Amino acid sequence: MSVIVAPSILACNFACLGEEVASVTREGADWIHCDVMDGHFVDNISFGSAFVEAASRHTNLPLDVHLMITNPDRYLDRYLPFAASVDIHLEAEADVPETLRRIRAAGRKSGLAINPHTPASAIEPYLGQFDILLVMTVEPGFGGQPFMEDMLPKIRAAAGLRDRAGTPFHITVDGGINTTTGRQCRGAGADVLVAGTSVFQAKDRRAEISALR
Ligand code: DX5
Ligand code: ZN
Secondary structure, eight states: OOOEEEEBGGGSOGGGHHHHHHHHHHTTOSOEEEEEEBSSSSSOBOOOHHHHHHHHTTOOSOEEEEEESSOHHHHGGGTTTTOSEEEEETTSSSOHHHHHHHHHHTTOEEEEEEOTTSOGGGGGGGTTSOSEEEEESSOTTOSSOOOOGGGHHHHHHHHHHHHHHTOOOEEEEESSOOHHHHHHHHHHTOOEEEESHHHHTOSSHHHHHHHHO
16 A cells, blocks of 8 residues: 655744745655644644645645534535545534535545544444544644554554445544654554654655655
């Protein structure tokens, strides 16, 4: 299974967003991961749709928009024009099946994100409705946190559910991902690595992206 490396712009230098996005695009990234936070679902506010739209003007890569917000159904339409995929949280206050349906109806990949305390079994009712499962490997809200090793069994369980159900979906890991933890996650069945700090703070971004892959 080929690995997708998705740098998270949460970790980039916001003062030169365009150049940062162009940089990781040049250096071999596959997707651009955009961590939208509302200060309510998570204890932090990051950026909104205008910022993500600005980022989209500096890359030809798919934008994977991760909505860490309480009401993704309410704001979804503002991201669909330039997102290739939108990840909504199972724990959000929204009609999850209807929101996932709207994402697909717009021709985008639908993503279901689960927080560390949410078990893999919670996704079963939604199998077939999402193209990406995003497993948080840190508590959502901030970049630069340490990887939660106890998420590895959950990744394996999700890969097992996928294989038994015969419903293909990407498994994304998000938080504390570097070459070491990325290898552990790939071994457990993940194929999309979201990496913010490890890529944007690397001396050689191309080497870091290649090493993650
Ligand atoms: C947490 C964020 C982070 C970020 C990546 O809410 O979603 O996981 O994308 O963080 P680092 O810097 O650990 O790669
Ligand atoms: Zn994310």
